Amino acid sequence: MAEQSTDSNKLSAAAGRYTITAALPYTNGPLHIGHLAGVYIPADIYARYLRGIGKDVLFVCGSDEHGVAISMKAKKEGVSPSEIIDKYDDIIRRSFQEFGITFDNYSRTSREIHHKTSQEFFKKLYDQGDFIEETTAQLYDAEAEQFLADRFVIGTCPKCGNEEAYGDQCENCGSSLNATDLIDPKSTLSGAIPTLKETKHWFLPLNKYEDFLTEWILKGHKHDWKPNVYGQCKSWIDGGLEPRAVTRDLDWGIPVPVEGGEGKVLYVWFDAPIGYISSTKEWAAREGKDWEPYWKDKDTKLVHFxxxxxxxxxxxxxxxxxxxxxxxxxxxNVPANEFLNLEGNKLSTSKNWAVWLHEYLVEFPDMQDVLRYTLTANAPETKDNDFTWKDFQARNNNELVAVFGNFINRVVVLTNKYYDGIVPTPSEFSEIDLETLAALKKFPETIASSIDRYRFREAGQELMNLARLGNKYLADEEPWKVIKEDEARVQTIMFVALQIAASLAVLSEPFLPFTSEKLKNMLNITSATLSDRDSATLSDRSSEAERSRSLSWADVSSKDMLLSSGHQINKAELLFRKVEDYEIQAQLDKLEATKKTNENANAALMPQKDTITFDDFTKLDMRVGTIVQAEKMAKTKKLLVLKVDTGLDTRTIVSGIAESFTPEEVVGKKVTVLINLAPRALRGVDSEGMILMTENADGKLVFVNPDEDGVGNGEGIS
Incomplete structure (x- = not known):
């Protein structure tokens, strides 16, 4: 066993070690497409690719369960923060698993290992004298009896004028803020205007690290970091850095582990990135490995998505x-992406303007790769981009179905039809055959070059170009016609086409993992990494036939033959299905309903009417009644003619509710009736009162009625 471990360590060192982190999602809501496009899909492509070329990869993430966002959600829903984080951790965790994100470990910042790791990290910096301890005046909400940090306060950004900036950051211009920087601050807890109150905190003096950051980022990463990342860092450093608080006055979070820290917790942006380290420790303990080389060995490459x-x-x-x-x-490297919008508007969890991953997985079952492909093709790598359902449909139908799927279906169906699923022996290769096979061998390097530079959109399109190469080759060579005249030529055509299909099965794995697995099953092949291929264990335990079925990324460019003559493939199955217009319309209708709900929620309420006296109010005679009969008034759209039992009598009331209710729906309804309203003729019918109505958030009329049973007709309302 010791000898095997040594071999493994040598292999890791030779292959290269990568620690890949993906931003910890807040457990205050589910995942949406903005999270996927910005962070998790590119990170997963990168991790899968590196594993495929034999690198030692650790890919970690976890739920971020501290900070103000969690507390605010808990207060809003009237539950404890623990209930919130358990609810959303479960939704997020299952969504990642079903979507095929291949974390080696997905942890939680509420776990003991994270609390211990964060407190030890803080304590070491504290003991080294790396913090500044200061008593400063901070915003305080006297009504809520709480200091207002981060998302508990909102106001105008002093840098860009955005009126909805938070106490830690302006999401409009990206500036990091302190709560006291805000102009006209207001508590998000009570709406009150805060006062200033003194409190003690620990600060990390970022200004002491300006020379280090200048050397490391501005000089060291000028040419290899993305311009948007480098530019934002340069702006920060050039503008001068200031000490940053690393503690908060909150009751939810990791307790500050030093004297004087009672009632305070670590700032979420101090403990959250340490979550990558604690997740690594958790993984290492489970797998029986040493975690430190993944964070402390200079030969390890650390990449944050x-x-x-x-x-x-x-x-x-x-x-x-x-x-x-x-x-x-x-x-x-820190290959940060820009933001993804949805149908022309900014994604918003609070406004429900999103495509939620857990809902997508239910509404589009077994179509994970379609969303992965669309979001990669439209990734906001250099600027904000827009997701539209029409583009989703077009990418699927015109590219995945019509190009990739069409090519594979033709190859597998024809191979089974002509040769009972056995790869044929080629005859003499034509010039076009040789050109096609030569072009095929270039794709691994082309795709790898794009991925290595974090250009995942470009890499995904190169993969589709490989499918286009195959599609065009078959369309030009037309084996279904040539078979009637030259069977030997068709054997060569199908042999070449099958090599392209095999390369697609291997190279698509980082981008379209579910499709890759289906295609490998159809072609009766398996995946292999370079480390597998070099491993003595594989050669000792596998038969020659099994090894011949195993293909790696490197094989596509180095081997002359990926599927050998005589290899048996399986029957065809569809890789992709068309997305129909009605499915897209259903999604657009759902978004339209959300937009209407938001508009109604933001609509200005009717201003208060003129003041009346108590005597004026007592003149109104409102009674509980029951609708006993209803019919639509002829030649009108809005009016129903109702018979209402008021307890005193049964009277006719004409009501403009026909666009919200059918006559059948209202019969038997308890209602509130103003019975001493002067009769009024409407379309020749005397209306002898008024039924009280209001509107819900969707703009639908709602009856104002008693919500308790046992209130009889004729009972007065006062």
Whole structure:
């Protein structure tokens, strides 16, 4: 066993070690397509690709369960923070699993290992004298009896004028803020205007690290970091850095582990990135491995996948923390993406303007790869991009179905039809055959070059170009016609086409993992990494036939033959299905309903009418009644003629509710009736009262009636 471990360590060192992190999602809501496009799909493509070429990869993430967002959600729903994090951790965790995100470990920041790791990290910096301890005046909500940090306060950004900036960050311009920086601040807890109150906190003096950051980022990563990331970092450093608080006055979070820290917790953006380290420790303990090389070995490459709103935390604050601690490596790259919009509007969890992953997985079963492909093809790598359902449909129908799926279906169906599923022996290769096979061998390097530079959109389109190569080759060579005249030529055509199909099965795995698995099953092949291929264990335990079925990324460019003559493939199955117009319309209708709900929620309420006296009010005679009969008034759209039992009598009332209710729906309804309203003729019918109505958030009319049983007709309302 010891000898095997040594071989494994040599292999890791030779292959290269990568620690890949993906931003910890807040457990205050489910995942949406913005999270996927910005962080998790590119991170998963990168991890799958590196594993495929034999690298030692650790891919970690976990639920971020501290911070103000959690507390606010709990207060809003009237439950404890623990209930909130358990609910959304479960939804997020299952969504990741069903969507095929291949984390080696997905942890939680509420776990003991994270609390211990974060407190030890803080304590080491504290003992080294790396913090500044200050008593400062902070915003305080006297009504809520709470200091207002981060999302508990909203106001105008002093840098861009956005009136909805938070106490820690402006999401409009990306500036990191302190709550006291806000203009006209207001508590999000009570709506009150806060006062200033003194409190003690610990600060990380970022200004002490300006020279380090200048050397490391502005000089060291000028040419290999994305322009949007480098530009934001440069703006921060050039503008001068200030000490940043690493503690908060909150009752939810990791307790500050030093004297004087009672009633305070670690700032979520101090403990959250440490979550990558604690997740690594958790993985290592489970797998029986040493965690430290993945964070402390200079030969390890650390890569953070994040959205642009997290650049300052991963490129400025966390590296300063790592530098201060002294034993950790720094990130090799932080390929942050811009934001994804939805149908022309900014994605919003609070406004329900999103495509939620857990809902997509139910509404489009077994279509994970379609969303992966669309979001990769439209990834906001250099600028904000827009997701539309029409584009989703077009990408699926015109590219995945018509190009990739069509090519594979033709190849597998024809191979089974002509040769009972056995790869034929080629005859002489034509010039076009040789050109096609030569072009095929270039794709692994082309795709790898794009992935290595974090250009996943470009890499995904190169994969589709490989499918186009196959589709065009078959369309030009027309084996279904040539078979009538030259069977030997068709054997060569199908042999070449099958090599393209096999290469697609291997190279599509990082982008379309579910499709890749289906295609491998159809072609009766398996995946292999370079490490598998070099491993003595594989050659000792596998038969020659099994090894011949095993293909790696490198094989596509190095082997002259991926599927050998005589190899048996399986029957065809559809890789993709068409997305129909009605499915897209259903999604658009759902978004339209959300938009209407938001408009109604934001609609200005009717201003208060003129003041009346109590005597005026007592003149109104309102009674409980029951609708006993209803019919539509002829030649009108809005009017129903109702018979209402008021307890005193049964009277006719004409009501403009026909667009919201059918006559059948209202019979038997308890209602509130103003019975002493002067009769009024409507379309020749005398209306002898008025039924009280209001509207719900969707703009639908709702009856105002008693919500308790046992209130009889004729009972007065006062």
């Amino acid at each position: 994040i959205g642009k709103d997290n650049i300052v935390f991963h490129c400025i604050i966390f590296p300063c923390m790592l530098k201060a601690e002294g034993s950790y490596i720094l990130p090799e």
